[in-house]
Amino acid sequence: KLYQRKMNKAEILSFFTILRDDNPNPTTELIYSTPFELLVAVLLSAQATDKGVNKATVPMFKVANTPEAIAALGVDGIKSYIKTIGLFNTKAENLYKTCQILVEKFDSVIPENRADLESLPGVGRKTANVVVSNAFGVPALAVDTHVERVAKRLGMSRWKDSPLEVEKKLMRWTPKERWTDTHQQMIFFGRYHCKAQNPNCPECPVLDLCREGKKRMKSTHRS
Numbered sequence: 001k002l003y004q005r006k007m008n009k010a011e012i013l014s015f016f017t018i019l020r021d022d023n024p025n026p027t028t029e030l031i032y033s034t035p036f037e038l039l040v041a042v043l044l045s046a047q048a049t050d051k052g053v054n055k056a057t058v059p060m061f062k063v064a065n066t067p068e069a070i071a072a073l074g075v076d077g078i079k080s081y082i083k084t085i086g087l088f089n090t091k092a093e094n095l096y097k098t099c100q101i102l103v104e105k106f107d108s109v110i111p112e113n114r115a116d117l118e119s120l121p122g123v124g125r126k127t128a129n130v131v132v133s134n135a136f137g138v139p140a141l142a143v144d145t146h147v148e149r150v151a152k153r154l155g156m157s158r159w160k161d162s163p164l165e166v167e168k169k170l171m172r173w174t175p176k177e178r179w180t181d182t183h184q185q186m187i188f189f190g191r192y193h194c195k196a197q198n199p200n201c202p203e204c205p206v207l208d209l210c211r212e213g214k215k216r217m218k219s220t221h222r223s
Helices: 009-021 035-044 049-065 066-081 088-106 114-118 125-136 145-154 163-173 176-190 211-222
Strands: none
Touching: 009 163, 009 176, 035 049, 035 066, 035 088, 035 125, 049 066, 066 088, 066 114, 114 125, 125 163, 125 176, 145 163, 145 176
16 A cells, blocks of 8 residues: 555546446435434444344334434333444444434434534534435535545545545545435445455456556456
């Protein structure tokens, strides 16, 4: 990682075009039916798979899918539903406190702006971006681990860049109206092609644009 080839403008635009053609109507794999359910699912998704989150939230939402109802479960009640998810103890505490604040401060209405969302326990910029973009149609480009990895591996961002720096660079390269789709397309690409371990380089649709992928393929052929 000492040397990193930067993608040029033409390559970056080509990358986004390929992702758009490969996945023209991307959607989140999290199961939700209200902005609150989406907030809960994304809050629980850190260091967890969407499939794992869905297995926990679908049963919970059948019993409690409002801030009042989940707060009424208490921390231990929440834990009983989400104990299969990583960091469930901390997430249960944060979700309980978040539901209390939503009831007391926001009349159980999910805020539509990033600042108010980020004031909630366990809600960072990525979670807030996902909620405002998917629930309220506000243009936002959330950077999770998949998006960050893809941007850095291909050379759209530097290895040392923070998630916020990655977000700003990606937003410069994509039209505002495409920020939400770009986020989803990069997640899918990172989840199913450009994986952290054992990336699927032989079937990668953007291999020609990826220096690291080409090096990996050459080393595979030599071995």
